[in-house]
């Protein structure tokens with residue numbers, strides 16, 4: 001997956017990266033504490049757990065500060081225009097008319113879809129699919145996720161896989177809604 005606005009939002013990118021890092025730290029911190037509760041006393045691990053806990057807190061403060069600092073800051077017009085020109089000239093996206101090759105969704109329809117545009121490898125890279133534009137199509141985030149590493153050879157195969165997986169996810173979704181009492 002690619003984030004088309006990466007180059008226009010370095011701060012947001014950094015903050016996202018740091019937020020992800022905090023998640024990892026918190027997870028390790030939790031596991032370490034679990035381990036400490038379950039096992040015999042280990043001062044070295046206790047110290048490590050304390051340090052990880054502090055690291056998570058300090059990192060979170062940094063993220064909060066960076067988020068506050070970037071809020072309300074206008075993005076310079078030239079950066080918006082440069083990012084737009086780059087996307088408008090993208091051969092893979094333009095070649096697919098900025099629509100998802102699998103479900104037809106308009107990738108310029110709303111900011112959520114636009115922000116998660118993929119240039120999907122039809123034959124997955126993990127299965128030796130080439131990186132060039134002939135093996136790439138524009139895709140929405142949902143189709144990209146549903147298709148994942150499926151062993152397909154062309155767009156038609158991929159559509160079939162995605163349709164099957166979408167049907168499965170739809171059934172799961174309906175069931176979860178029932179279980180948690182959410183109206184459809």
Ligand SMILES: [Zn+2]
Nearest residue numbers: 100103140143
């Ligand atoms: Zn799609």
